[in-house]
Amino acid sequence: MGMTGLKTKELLIGLLQSETERDKQRKVGASQISNPCTKHLAMALAGVPQEPSKYWLGGKIGTAVHLLIEDLIDKADLAQFPELEDCMVEQKIILGELQDYGTVSSKPDLALVKDKHLIDWKTTKRDEAKRIQKWLDTGVINAKTEYTMKKYMAQGQLYAWGLSNMGVEIETIALAFISRDGTNEADIVVVDFEYHEESALQLWTRLETLWDELRSGVHPESYAGDANCFNCAINGLV
Numbered sequence: 535m536g537m538t539g540l541k542t543k544e545l546l547i548g549l550l551q552s553e554t555e556r557d558k559q560r561k562v563g564a565s566q567i568s569n570p571c572t573k574h575l576a577m578a579l580a581g582v583p584q585e586p587s588k589y590w591l592g593g594k595i596g597t598a599v600h601l602l603i604e605d606l607i608d609k610a611d612l613a614q615f616p617e618l619e620d621c622m623v624e625q626k627i628i629l630g631e632l633q634d635y636g637t638v639s640s641k642p643d644l645a646l647v648k649d650k651h652l653i654d655w656k657t658t659k660r661d662e663a664k665r666i667q668k669w670l671d672t673g674v675i676n677a678k679t680e681y682t683m684k685k686y687m688a689q690g691q692l693y694a695w696g697l698s699n700m701g702v703e704i705e706t707i708a709l710a711f712i713s714r715d716g717t718n719e720a721d722i723v724v725v726d727f728e729y730h731e732e733s734a735l736q737l738w739t740r741l742e743t744l745w746d747e748l749r750s751g752v753h754p755e756s757y758a759g760d761a762n763c764f765n766c767a768i769n770g771l772v
């Protein structure tokens with residue numbers, strides 16, 4: 535007798551849920567610093583372990599998409615994709631130092647150095663991609679999607695700032711949304727915007743201020759959560 539279906543499912547789930555290097559990273563990076571919710575950032579800074587999400591599969595598919603794109607870039611013919619010459623993939627960047635915390639670093643997905651362009655791959659659902667496209671077309675956006683966009687755009691600003699600080703000039707940023715349940719190119723949406731050093735500086739200052747408050751004894755849970763955060767809305771925490 536071979537493996538039963540149940541065993542196979544156990545094996546697959548076990549593999550998918552095993553800790554990766556990225557999961558082991560306990561320090562905050564651009565994806566937390568950009569979170570509009572101060573409570574979330576405070577908890578992350580204080581090292582409060584996060585409950586594993588009940589909705590973990592989307593994140594794993596996201597990781598798989600990132601790995602696929604990395605592999606495709608690695609094997610790409612530069613004659614066909616000249617913009618990839620001198621590109622930086624998952625290059626570690628230093629955002630700064632926090633006293634008694636250490637170095638705060640991150641890894642932007644892709645910098646096209648010659649084009650001064652930064653790209654962040656995002657996986658999403660088709661319905662959300664449609665909402666983002668509608669926002670681009672009409673300016674209409676709901677509160678949850680706006681929260682997500684604010685977070686992602688801030689994350690892009692931080693990446694661009696980190697790259698600029700190491701001498702890699704960035705002028706434009708793109709968030710490329712790939713629908714996990716999409717069927718073709720209509721389910722890929724790209725949001726382009728300009729890099730503004732000022733935005734990144736504000737995010738860094740907020741982080742420093744928050745860290746100083748935490749060090750002076752403020753409890754991370756005393757900060758208010760954000761009503762538009764999807765996580766808390768579904769867990770009923772706000």
Ligand code: SF4
Pocket residue numbers: 569571572573574759760761763764765766771772
């Ligand atoms: S509101 Fe959302 S972002 Fe804020 S602490 Fe709760 S889960 Fe985290």
